[in-house]
Structures are given as structure tokens and as C-alpha cells.
Amino acid sequence: MGAVTHAARAVWDRGDYGPLADLLAPGATVLADTAAPTRADRVLDLAAGHGAVAEIVARRGTPVTAVDVSPVMVAAGRARTADLPVTWLEADLAAVPLDDDAADVALSNFGLIFTVEAAPALAEVRRLLRPGGTLAYTAWDPEGVVGRMGAVMAEFMPAPPDGAPKRFHGSVWTTGEALRDAGFTDVTVTGRTLPWRFDSPADLTTFFRHHSPAHMASEVAAGERAADMFAAIGRVFAPDGGAVDVEASYVVVTARA
Numbered sequence: 001m002g003a004v005t006h007a008a009r010a011v012w013d014r015g016d017y018g019p020l021a022d023l024l025a026p027g028a029t030v031l032a033d034t035a036a037p038t039r040a041d042r043v044l045d046l047a048a049g050h051g052a053v054a055e056i057v058a059r060r061g062t063p064v065t066a067v068d069v070s071p072v073m074v075a076a077g078r079a080r081t082a083d084l085p086v087t088w089l090e091a092d093l094a095a096v097p098l099d100d101d102a103a104d105v106a107l108s109n110f111g112l113i114f115t116v117e118a119a120p121a122l123a124e125v126r127r128l129l130r131p132g133g134t135l136a137y138t139a140w141d142p143e144g145v146v147g148r149m150g151a152v153m154a155e156f157m158p159a160p161p162d163g164a165p166k167r168f169h170g171s172v173w174t175t176g177e178a179l180r181d182a183g184f185t186d187v188t189v190t191g192r193t194l195p196w197r198f199d200s201p202a203d204l205t206t207f208f209r210h211h212s213p214a215h216m217a218s219e220v221a222a223g224e225r226a227a228d229m230f231a232a233i234g235r236v237f238a239p240d241g242g243a244v245d246v247e248a249s250y251v252v253v254t255a256r257a
């Protein structure tokens with residue numbers, strides 16, 4: 001296993017992810033409705049987590065192959081979809097052990113965007129899709145609350161040892177440029193929102209600290225600055241310190257291989 005895969009597992013193997021999956025689930029429905037695979041289509045759910053997309057598509061009668069790097073996510077997803085035609089693969093999206101042209105439709109709900117580098121992941125997705133096949137994924141709007149939270153979290157991360165800039169995926173997933181660079185065509189980007197409601201900023205950050213593997217890993221990485229990081233996250237969602245009542249903006253991106 002390479003160092004990048006190992007690092008991804010170290011992040012995503014932690015925490016009780018189910019409640020966050022529930023919060024993100026509307027995006028999975030939007031993807032299934034947008035791509036609307038037929039029963040004959042070969043469908044992938046990439047960075048599948050507990051398999052929210054796979055479950056919806058499989059319940060509609062289309063078999064799905066779900067791929068995720070985290071053994072913990074795969075075990076939970078496999079258990080959740082045990083009665084459905086879902087095949088699980090534990091793999092890094094940088095190198096998925098499937099043949100070229102193995103799929104007609106590839107879907108990813110807030111998953112593909114967590115791969116460390118966009119270009120190799122998109123090249124791999126294009127390899128997996130037959131020419132003309134459909135990719136559809138959800139990504140956070142960098143200008144929206146979740147995008148701004150990501151930028152705040154990056155400020156609290158230690159600088160990479162090689163002097164590279166701190167990583168924040170930002171707009172690379174939302175402009176379509178990386179897709180066109182990878183050879184995809186017919187790119188569309190459609191704005192949507194998800195409602196996030198919490199009684200207070202502290203309730204929101206407590207939720208992330210228990211259910212979001214990325215926040216749990218960031219808490220460790222931020223070290224003694226972790227409390228400041230969560231306070232700054234709270235201010236993104238509720239600048240006045242009151243209840244959190246936001247529409248978290250994201251985009252649905254579609255493209256043809």
C-alpha cells in the first residue's frame with residue numbers, strides 16, 4: 001500500500017460516520033436522479049462511504065459496484081447493503097482494480113473531492129468509464145459555508161514538510177477545468193443547497209468531532225490549536241453565536257467520458 005492510500009485510510013477509518021452520511025444523503029438522491037441509470041447500466045459508486053448512492057441505485061433495480069479506500073467504511077457499507085445487488089471493493093480511487101471501460105455511469109457523493117490530487121483520480125475515472133459514459137458527482141461550493149469551513153481548517157493545518165502549499169481542494173472540483181483537462185466533455189455544473197440546522201455553533205462542532213472523520217483527523221493535526229479551529233468553524237456557520245440555520249451550497253457536476 002502506498003503512503004497516500006495509507007494516509008487516506010488513517011483519516012477515514014475513524015469515527016461514527018452514519019449521522020454525517022444522513023446529513024449528506026440528499027446529494028446521493030440528486031445524483032441518482034440526475035444520472036438516472038437504466039437497469040442495464042454498469043454503475044460505480046466512488047468513495048462510497050456507507051453506500052448512500054449505491055443503495056438508492058440498487059433499490060431502483062440496477063446493480064452497483066461500490067469503491068472506498070477505508071476498510072471501516074466498506075465493512076459498514078457492505079452490512080447496510082447486504083440485501084441489495086451491491087458489490088464492494090476496498091481500493092484507492094488512484095488505482096481501482098477494474099478493467100478499462102468497466103462502467104457506463106460513475107457517481108460520487110462528496111467523495112471524489114477528497115482524493116488528494118484531482119488529475120490522477122479523474123484520469124482513473126475516465127479509464128473506468130466507457131467512451132461516452134457518464135460521470136456525476138457532488139462538490140462543496142468553495143464560496144459557501146462548507147467551502148469556507150475547509151479554508152479555515154487548512155489555516156490550522158501544519159505546513160507540509162516539502163514546502164508545498166497547505167491543501168484545500170476548493171474550486172478544482174467545481175469549475176470543470178480539471179475535467180476538461182482529463183479529457184471529459186459536456187461538463188455541466190449546477191448549484192444546489194442542503195439545509196444544516198443546529199441549536200448552536202457548539203452543537204455543530206460537537207457533531208463534526210464525533211461523526212466527521214476529516215474533522216477528527218484535523219483536530220489531531222491542529223494539536224493545541226484545535227479549540228481555536230473549532231471556534232473559527234463555529235463563526236463561519238453562526239457569526240453571531242446563535243443557532244445554526246444555513247443552506248450549505250454545493251454543486252452537481254456532470255460530464256461525459
Ligand SMILES: C[S@@+](CC[C@H](N)C(=O)[O-])C[C@H]1O[C@@H](n2cnc3c(N)ncnc32)[C@H](O)[C@@H]1O
Nearest residue numbers: 012021047048049068069070092093109111114
Ligand atoms: C465525506 S465521505 C462521503 C461518503 C459517501 N459518498 C456518502 O455520500 O456518504 C468521503 C469518502 O471518501 C472516501 N475516500 C477518501 N479518499 C479516498 C480515496 N483516495 N479513494 C477511495 N475513497 C476515498 C472516504 O473513505 C469516505 O468514505
